[in-house]
Amino acid sequence: MDSDRPIMPKGQIVYGEVVYYLTVVSCLVCIVGPLIALIDPEDNVMNPYFTFAAIFQGHSAQEVWTIVGGGFPGGHFWMDNFFTGDGFTQFGLALGCTSAGFALIVAAVVYAFEKIYLYTGFCLFVSAFIFLAASGLVQF
Amino acid sequence: MRRVLKSPWPETFIMILVTVLTYTAMTTISFVVEPPEGGMATGTVVGWLFAFFILSLVIALLAVLGGIGGGVMFTPVMLAFTPVDSLIIRGTGLIVAMFSGLISTGPFMRSGLANMRISVFLCCGFAIGAFTGANGAILVAQHMGAAGEGFVRLILGVILFTLALYFIFGGKKIEWPQVDKADNFTEKLQLRQPFYEPSLNKVVDYGLKRSRWAFLCIVGVGLLSGFFGLGAGWAIVPAQNLVMGVPLKVAAANSGVLLGMGDCIAVWPYIMTGAIIPIFAAPWLVGQVLGGLLGAIVLIRVKAGFVRYLLIGFMIFSCWGLVTRGLAGLGYIKPVPHWMTGIVFAIIFSWVLYNVIKMLKAKD
16 A cells, blocks of 8 residues: 555546446436427327326336337337437437447547557447347347 | 536536426426326326436435445335336336446546446446346246236345345445455456545555456346346445455445446346336436435435435335235235235334434434
């Protein structure tokens, strides 16, 4: 132990900052999204006036989507419905849920520049796993 | 004044401002807009959104005060006492767990308390477990119907009871584990990273060992987290602390980073099957992020051990709800009458009150 404060590795700082600010943006989107949904309830994949009732009646997720939205349009329905309330909210969720993936790519680049290839590999592995899960290509 | 211009103050102010404006606008809409025929009243919809946000905020603040993760509160309570489908709750539970982890990642990484190398190495294992667990949850929900719902509640009730006992009796933790000799594999990974510890006013360098065993433990923890939609800090911290010899504070910080990173994988099978309904999940997400930030700013220095008893009380009460609903769902017992649940609630919270009073008296 000594009294000189150690400098944190760049990869670590960069990862923390990217995740943090992407989370903040994702949160802001999720604050505003439900308001947009209420302003124009018809212009949503699922009308919010019927969604909560269906959820609290104990219907399964698939049933809720079928009853209120006419069927589940897929996890990335925000791409075709970006300017609708629930599409915009789903975008916020998707952004937050992939924030670590984007941050890990940036961290991997930093580790690669520092020639710490083992951690470049680990970062890319986890990042690839996140995007693979987000693509929906691998499901049991 | 300069302090207020530094992170996390500006983003916290912006988020609070946007939240206040949004909920004010929603309240205004509820007085003006007529609901569609057969739909919920606008005020009721706004009420639900606001209630979820406030509940999530309270859970996040209590989690900071009590040192117990928010995810471990949300999922059991919702599963035990609401009619909402278990897959929807577990998916949203992962959102609750991961966003409290994601928002704490920045400060932990900046301060150096968290160790990126340990986090990303263990996350490789967590990723495999969590993805398998989440897909397993969906398979069970799709093929086992009501029996699957009962099974999930029952097993979660048993896990939660074990967890409550672990929290009551503290479990074995070592603040500064002594590592005399590291194994070759751990050495090769170069996981060590000295950090400045303000309470000691020193830079602490720590040794590590048995990283491959910790990796295997984390695969199991990921499986549990993905399947039940729980935050798993309660298991990640001891796995690092007792198996690898990571100092307790570092292990706790790594756990937040790891949950944020790893649950980014576990959550996607839920999103891709529609188990995360955006308008239902959004207020819970916002509450966790704002609660986590406010908790870190305002409450981090407040020592409120008694809140821990309150949270443990809720956990035990949730066990009761989970086990009885699980057994009823499987057809082994009839639904439990409300008066009996009331008696159990009174007994558990008398115990909580007794312990809180005892604790406060001991402080005096």
